Amino acid sequence: MAANPAPAAAPVKPAFPEFLPFSRPTISPEAMAEVQSCLASGWITTGPRVKKFEEMLRAYCGAPHALTVTSATAGLFLVLQAMKLKPGDEVITTPMTFAATLNMIVLTGGRPVLVDADRRTYQMDPAAVARAVTPRTRAIMPVHFAGMPVDLDPIYEVAKRHGLRVVEDAAHAIGTEYKGRKIGSFGDVQVMSFHPNKNITTGEGGAVICRDDALASEVQILRFHGMDREAWARFGRTGSQHYEIIAPGHKFNMMDMQAALGIHQLPALDGFIARRTALVARYRAALAGWKELILPGDPSYPHRHAWHLFAPLVNTGAGTHLTRDGFMAALKERNVGTGLHYRAAHLYPYYREHYGWKPGDFPNTEFIADRIVSLPLFPLLTDAQQDGVIAAMRDVFDHA
Ligand SMILES: Cc1ncc(COP(=O)(O)O)c(C=O)c1O
Numbered sequence: 001m002a003a004n005p006a007p008a009a010a011p012v013k014p015a016f017p018e019f020l021p022f023s024r025p026t027i028s029p030e031a032m033a034e035v036q037s038c039l040a041s042g043w044i045t046t047g048p049r050v051k052k053f054e055e056m057l058r059a060y061c062g063a064p065h066a067l068t069v070t071s072a073t074a075g076l077f078l079v080l081q082a083m084k085l086k087p088g089d090e091v092i093t094t095p096m097t098f099a100a101t102l103n104m105i106v107l108t109g110g111r112p113v114l115v116d117a118d119r120r121t122y123q124m125d126p127a128a129v130a131r132a133v134t135p136r137t138r139a140i141m142p143v144h145f146a147g148m149p150v151d152l153d154p155i156y157e158v159a160k161r162h163g164l165r166v167v168e169d170a171a172h173a174i175g176t177e178y179k180g181r182k183i184g185s186f187g188d189v190q191v192m193s194f195h196p197n198k199n200i201t202t203g204e205g206g207a208v209i210c211r212d213d214a215l216a217s218e219v220q221i222l223r224f225h226g227m228d229r230e231a232w233a234r235f236g237r238t239g240s241q242h243y244e245i246i247a248p249g250h251k252f253n254m255m256d257m258q259a260a261l262g263i264h265q266l267p268a269l270d271g272f273i274a275r276r277t278a279l280v281a282r283y284r285a286a287l288a289g290w291k292e293l294i295l296p297g298d299p300s301y302p303h304r305h306a307w308h309l310f311a312p313l314v315n316t317g318a319g320t321h322l323t324r325d326g327f328m329a330a331l332k333e334r335n336v337g338t339g340l341h342y343r344a345a346h347l348y349p350y351y352r353e354h355y356g357w358k359p360g361d362f363p364n365t366e367f368i369a370d371r372i373v374s375l376p377l378f379p380l381l382t383d384a385q386q387d388g389v390i391a392a393m394r395d396v397f398d399h400a
């Protein structure tokens with residue numbers, strides 16, 4: 001007798017007719033017109049729009065120096081290069097970050113020393129930072145993960161005690177506040193990202209924010225070939241065509257075409273954060289009590305979260321048989337995009353091979369990184385779309 005065929009799986013019902021990305025930038029008609037004016041102006045590389053955007057960044061952050069660059073990666077490189085690390089010099093950071101944080105330490109000659117993250121907030125643990133300091137430590141690089149501020153006071157206290165520089169990886173943190181103060185308005189140096197997924201964008205781009213005149217001057221020189229003055233200052237009516245090379249520098253200058261976006265993005269930032277915050281409140285209300293998810297915890301200190309990411313953990317094992325990757329794949333089948341920010345940086349092949357890191361070294365980071373998933377979150381996401389995402393998530397947990 002022929003066996004009964006297995007019942008066909010119910011077809012997956014897409015939540016949206018077209019794929020919904022986890023992030024997309026909001027580019028206003030004014031910003032588009034500004035890019036066109038820039039193109040028509042005859043000056044499309046670093047020039048008056050970059051100068052204006054930098055002035056606006058200084059005013060927004062409340063900092064004397066804001067130097068635009070091609071990316072946060074480039075900004076981190078310049079800041080660390082300006083520190084002139086010697087072989088064996090250590091920089092303390094977290095494996096709960098994007099690879100660029102560690103990569104830039106290595107590329108500027110330093111040795112990354114890692115401390116684990118807090119399982120509830122995903123942030124670098126300041127007590128572990130204090131324990132990781134050695135006579136070779138030169139700097140601490142906290143990461144304001146997802147737009148939540150790291151607990152900076154104890155980190156700056158350790159830095160002060162040992163004479164270390166704090167390089168804040170603020171790629172996620174424009175608009176973030178710590179104890180009533182904007183990230184960028186105090187401390188040593190902050191490096192921000194304007195990648196299209198970030199809270200404001202210039203296409204690609206970033207900025208170094210600082211209060212130290214000498215550091216700002218080094219970054220300014222190194223970002224453009226090591227020249228003692230910038231091109232726009234040479235080609236104008238009043239500039240001299242001569243320059244000197246006073247250090248071997250890079251080509252990390254932002255273009256006016258990019259700044260044309262930035263000067264319209266920045267005034268919209270607080271509105272973007274307000275919308276992101278409202279969407280997160282809706283996610284929290286809808287997802288509270290789901291056994292399949294662990295929602296991110298709030299820190300105990302006063303803060304404003306910029307909500308670059310809303311990234312709960314898939315409660316694999318305890319709450320669902322689904323893995324995070326299985327969950328992401330099932331949502332993708334339903335036309336819902338998600339993001340993975342990030343895998344544990346110490347477990348990438350380069351870092352295993354060169355630093356000997358292995359599974360189990362940073363258990364909280366590994367717990368988070370194995371489960372974390374960034375849900376769709378961007379200012380243009382409508383309530384109805386968000387409801388569709390939540391319904392698709394429920395469908396995945398119930399049927400996938
Ligand atoms: C924590 C962190 N640091 C640095 C970067 C690098 O930023 P960029 O893409 O602007 O180079 C990123 C990018 O996602 C990041 O998430």
